[in-house]
Amino acid sequence: MSQPAAPPPAQPPSEPQDAPVAAPAATEERPPGLLQDVLASSWLMTVCAIVLALVIGAVLIAAADPDVQSSAGYLFARPSDFFTAVWQTISSAYAALFQGAVFDWAAASPQRAIRPLTETLTISVPLILAGLGVGIGFRAGLFNIGAQGQITLGAILASWVGFTWHLPAGLHLAVAMVGAAIGGAVWASIAGVLKARTGAHEVIVTIMLNNIAVFLVLYLLTTSVFRSPTPQVGRTVAETAMLPGLLGDGFRLHLGFPLALLAALGVWWLMERSTVGFRFRAVGSNPHAARTAGMSVPWVTITVMAVAGALAGLAGGAQLLGTERNLTGAIAGSIGFDALTVALLGRSKPLGTVLAGILFGAFAAGGRLMQTRTGTPIDIVLVLQSLIVLFIAAPPLVRAVFRLRAPGERRRSTAEAAA
Amino acid sequence: MGSGHMRLELRGITKRFGSFTANDAIDLVVEPGQIHALLGENGAGKSTLMNVLYGLYQPDAGEVLLDGEPVTFDGPGAAMAAGIGMVHQHFMLVPVFTVAENVALGHEPTAGAGLLSLGEARRQVADVAARFGFHVDPDAMVEDLPVGVQQRVEIIKALSRDAKILILDEPTAVLTPQETDELIEIMRQLRDAGTSILFITHKLREVRAVADRITVIRRGKVVGTAEPTAPETELASLMVGRAVSLGVERTPAEPGDVVLRVESLTVRDAVGTAVVDGVDLDVRAGEIVAVAGVQGNGQTELAQAVLGLVHPTAGSLHLDGTDLTGLSVRDRLRAGLGFVPEDRSTDGVIADFSIQENLVLDLVDAPPYSRRGAIDRGRLRRNAEQRVVEFDVRTSSVDAHAGTLSGGNQQKVVLAREMSRPLRLLVASQPTRGLDVGSIEFVHQRIVRERDNGTAVVIVSTELDEVVALADRIAVMYRGRVVGVVPGGTDRDVLGLMMAGVPLDEAVAQTAAHHTTLGALDTAPPTQAAQPTQAAQPEEEGR
Numbered sequence: 001m002s003q004p005a006a007p008p009p010a011q012p013p014s015e016p017q018d019a020p021v022a023a024p025a026a027t028e029e030r031p032p033g034l035l036q037d038v039l040a041s042s043w044l045m046t047v048c049a050i051v052l053a054l055v056i057g058a059v060l061i062a063a064a065d066p067d068v069q070s071s072a073g074y075l076f077a078r079p080s081d082f083f084t085a086v087w088q089t090i091s092s093a094y095a096a097l098f099q100g101a102v103f104d105w106a107a108a109s110p111q112r113a114i115r116p117l118t119e120t121l122t123i124s125v126p127l128i129l130a131g132l133g134v135g136i137g138f139r140a141g142l143f144n145i146g147a148q149g150q151i152t153l154g155a156i157l158a159s160w161v162g163f164t165w166h167l168p169a170g171l172h173l174a175v176a177m178v179g180a181a182i183g184g185a186v187w188a189s190i191a192g193v194l195k196a197r198t199g200a201h202e203v204i205v206t207i208m209l210n211n212i213a214v215f216l217v218l219y220l221l222t223t224s225v226f227r228s229p230t231p232q233v234g235r236t237v238a239e240t241a242m243l244p245g246l247l248g249d250g251f252r253l254h255l256g257f258p259l260a261l262l263a264a265l266g267v268w269w270l271m272e273r274s275t276v277g278f279r280f281r282a283v284g285s286n287p288h289a290a291r292t293a294g295m296s297v298p299w300v301t302i303t304v305m306a307v308a309g310a311l312a313g314l315a316g317g318a319q320l321l322g323t324e325r326n327l328t329g330a331i332a333g334s335i336g337f338d339a340l341t342v343a344l345l346g347r348s349k350p351l352g353t354v355l356a357g358i359l360f361g362a363f364a365a366g367g368r369l370m371q372t373r374t375g376t377p378i379d380i381v382l383v384l385q386s387l388i389v390l391f392i393a394a395p396p397l398v399r400a401v402f403r404l405r406a407p408g409e410r411r412r413s414t415a416e417a418a419a
Numbered sequence: 420m421g422s423g424h425m426r427l428e429l430r431g432i433t434k435r436f437g438s439f440t441a442n443d444a445i446d447l448v449v450e451p452g453q454i455h456a457l458l459g460e461n462g463a464g465k466s467t468l469m470n471v472l473y474g475l476y477q478p479d480a481g482e483v484l485l486d487g488e489p490v491t492f493d494g495p496g497a498a499m500a501a502g503i504g505m506v507h508q509h510f511m512l513v514p515v516f517t518v519a520e521n522v523a524l525g526h527e528p529t530a531g532a533g534l535l536s537l538g539e540a541r542r543q544v545a546d547v548a549a550r551f552g553f554h555v556d557p558d559a560m561v562e563d564l565p566v567g568v569q570q571r572v573e574i575i576k577a578l579s580r581d582a583k584i585l586i587l588d589e590p591t592a593v594l595t596p597q598e599t600d601e602l603i604e605i606m607r608q609l610r611d612a613g614t615s616i617l618f619i620t621h622k623l624r625e626v627r628a629v630a631d632r633i634t635v636i637r638r639g640k641v642v643g644t645a646e647p648t649a650p651e652t653e654l655a656s657l658m659v660g661r662a663v664s665l666g667v668e669r670t671p672a673e674p675g676d677v678v679l680r681v682e683s684l685t686v687r688d689a690v691g692t693a694v695v696d697g698v699d700l701d702v703r704a705g706e707i708v709a710v711a712g713v714q715g716n717g718q719t720e721l722a723q724a725v726l727g728l729v730h731p732t733a734g735s736l737h738l739d740g741t742d743l744t745g746l747s748v749r750d751r752l753r754a755g756l757g758f759v760p761e762d763r764s765t766d767g768v769i770a771d772f773s774i775q776e777n778l779v780l781d782l783v784d785a786p787p788y789s790r791r792g793a794i795d796r797g798r799l800r801r802n803a804e805q806r807v808v809e810f811d812v813r814t815s816s817v818d819a820h821a822g823t824l825s826g827g828n829q830q831k832v833v834l835a836r837e838m839s840r841p842l843r844l845l846v847a848s849q850p851t852r853g854l855d856v857g858s859i860e861f862v863h864q865r866i867v868r869e870r871d872n873g874t875a876v877v878i879v880s881t882e883l884d885e886v887v888a889l890a891d892r893i894a895v896m897y898r899g900r901v902v903g904v905v906p907g908g909t910d911r912d913v914l915g916l917m918m919a920g921v922p923l924d925e926a927v928a929q930t931a932a933h934h935t936t937l938g939a940l941d942t943a944p945p946t947q948a949a950q951p952t953q954a955a956q957p958e959e960e961g962r
Contacts, residue, residue, distance in 0.1 A: 273793055273794055273796070274789075274792050274793055274794065275783050275784040275789045275792050275793075275794055276792060278776070278783050278784075278794060279783075279784070281772070282769055282772065282780060285769045285770070285771050285772060286765070286768075286769040286770065288765045288766045289765065289766050289767060289768060289769045289780065290769070290780070291728065291748065291766075292726070292728065292748070292758065292760050292766045292767070293748075293752075293780035293781045293836075294747070294748045294749035294751075294752045294753075294780075294781050295749070295780075296747065296749070
């Protein structure tokens with residue numbers, strides 16, 4: 001009744017491969033190829049985004065320069081003037097940026113020559129710490145916009161411990177930093193608990209908490225506890241609670257920088273080697289599967305926010321005990337928002353966050369010199385930062401510009417074939 | 420119009436992706452007015468072949484002939500224009516459009532000046548529906564329609580474009596048994612009206628029920644053709660390349676003490692409807708109880724309640740006499756519950772975690788996998804290397820992300836994880852949905868072995884084949900209630916009727932009355948027995 005063309009008994013010898021299901025499994029693996037892996041890597045994409053931002057920044061710097069503008073008026077009469085002006089403007093602006101951020105070869109003394117680099121590192125401290133916190137949130141699937149508020153709370157607690165308590169040096173500092181971490185953690189936990197218990201979205205809650213934190217500082221500065229003779233400025237922290245400088249007089253670089261590096265190492269261990277980080281990542285990648293495997297998603301939500309807040313709080317503590325010394329309404333500056341960018345640029349990984357934090361520190365330090373020396377507005381630094389984020393958020397655009405191959409492009413086509 | 424006869428021939432179609440040959444010199448002829456089944460496991464190259472035919476891929480060698488004329492398609496538009504229609508496994512419908520709007524989409528009829536003429540679209544739907552005897556309301560919103568009807572809309576869409584050859588890509592994967600029967604009926608009507616159908620599937624039963632001709636492909640090659648009368652085991656071994664046992668070999672169960680006791684359990688959904696309604700069920704050690712039923716009759720929620728993902732509003736659950744109320748998911752897992760979720764890609768594995776991480780999702784925070792909060796990575800790797808061998812997970816490395824694995828291998832990872840704890844109770848929902856024959860065999864064997872080790876097993880399945888193959892006892896659910904609990908050997912038709920809500924004794928009586936017609940039919944749609952008007956019982960050539 002049946003007439004199969006190839007009866008089953010004849011089959012196995014005709015095909016040496018006796019594991020038919022192995023075929024799709026094998027083809028779905030990514031084909032080997034170092035070059036492809038490098039090209040597909042997010043690191044290269046990040047570098048490309050930075051380069052692209054610098055190129056566009058150069059165009060903007062040139063366009064805003066009065067010399068370039070006036071020479072453009074007679075571009076066709078004497079084009080060399082125009083191109084000289086463009087080159088002059090761009091090269092001097094970026095040279096100033098570099099001199100202000102890394103090494104000033106025109107400085108009078110060797111100390112002054114390396115001072116820019118130490119400034120960069122100093123500015124990067126709170127960016128790294130807060131960026132680490134934001135990055136943990138990203139990896140656990142939480143969009144914590146509240147670093148700004150958490151930094152503020154950390155600074156409040158650090159300053160309060162710093163000027164009210166009287167403890168031996170070292171211990172005083174440690175207690176003040178712990179206070180800062182607790183302040184940030186508690187503030188962030190408000191959003192974590194609300195999310196876990198009621199489902200309130202963390203983006204909304206943390207933004208609102210940012211506003212509340214700003215007004216909380218302004219209010220505290222009017223109270224007798226915090227008020228100092230100078231209006232709008234809090235009492236001065238005792239010397240015993242300050243983060244000691246690393247390089248002596250003339251340099252602002254303080255103990256906060258090695259602490260930030262230590263924190264990055266700790267975060268790496270937490271996320272990659274500990275069971276707590278395993279749960280953070282599991283919930284961030286697939287909360288359904290995490291729940292089914294017995295993990296508590298609410299617990300992870302609250303804990304992640306607390307850890308992220310603690311790191312942001314440390315950023316506030318480092319800012320206050322490392323450089324500011326007095327609480328002000330502007331203590332957090334724009335650190336909380338820059339931290340978002342830093343975490344994004346660093347792909348939420350500790351090493352990336354450290355490097356991104358230093359880059360942003362360099363922009364901030366170099367931007368000041370660029371403005372004073374060449375008249376290029378410091379706002380161009382903001383534009384550069386924004387452009388970097390823009391390009392990182394639009395990988396296909398950068399890939400198109402640099403003709404890079406999409407990651408997994410090849411893998412996808414073979415997987416389709418197997419399907 | 421639309422029903423002109425057309426002969427489709429594929430000659431030596433070869434398609435390569437890099438070094439991988441997805442289709443290797445495939446020959447295939449679909450005669451006019453024939454249902455031709457293309458049978459093969461997941462990954463055999465069926466979908467690639469269809470995409471070549473539909474103009475989505477260009478073949479590296481070989482040609483497509485329509486009525487003897489070679490044709491090339493540079494895209495789906497060209498294929499459609501030539502009379503080839505395709506119904507994808509995942510529907511290409513706009514949920515918030517009506518049936519008529521969806522059918523019109525892509526070649527909207529216009530009434531001068533670019534104005535959309537929906538009247539014309541509506542007429543087309545009615546026309547096709549009348550010609551082939553479908554019942555579809557042209558003004559119904561697609562998102563409100565059951566999956567089976569949505570699929571019919573896809574078919575109407577193809578037919579309204581004068582498709583002479585219809586490609587159905589795994590059409591039954593998303594359907595309930597009843598909807599499958601209805602689809603088979605529609606396929607027969609279309610064939611009788613002269614439409615050729617190319618039916619892609621890996622389900623043997625359906626192929627034998629509906630195909631006129633069967634081509635089996637494996638690893639990109641045609642390995643044989645067969646008549647629909649060929650025994651299932653023969654088709655299966657052609658498809659897999661070795662002898663497969665379709666039934667699971669198992670000894671009679673030796674039930675022990677009651678392990679899971681479900682008492683008047685009620686679960687309500689967000690709007691307060693009782694989705695599980697006063698269910699009582701005992702499951703003993705060493706037996707497999709299948710919870711059968713059409714998708715959406717409360718089985719999913721019952722399983723979730725056992726795990727603790729949803730909270731019952733009334734009733735109780737006891738595991739080995741311990742009240743589970745108030746215990747977290749984690750506590751229940753530690754108490755000896757194993758859980759294989761229904762949707763493995765959402766609930767079973769974390770796609771961007773490695774296999775070794777996925778294997779310890781539940782146990783990572785306890786020794787031996789971690790100590791004082793630090794993961795023992797060596798232990799994770801050794802565990803994974805052992806499990807991968809034991810559960811036959813096909814992967815190049817335990818570092819590979821779970822997302823790169825095929826469905827069958829993902830399911831093996833889930834099983835390996837759940838069976839790595841000492842189990843008292845295993846709850847497996849749709850354990851073999853979407854898996855190929857080889858993987859199904861493996862999963863079934865592991866489940867039976869677990870039972871033989873004295874574990875109480877609950878299988879939640881909408882596939883009657885699976886229920887019949889595995890169960891020692893079967894609890895049939897309908898609208899949140901258990902219609903009845905019957906022994907494992909119960910007649911398919913009785914089960915089918917119970918799945919439609921008919922109580923046991925009535926189901927037995929009805930089946931006896933229709934036994935002469937139904938007995939000959941493996942896929943007998945049970946509901947049809949209740950509505951004998953649908954007379955089209957196919958006369959099969961016996962078995």
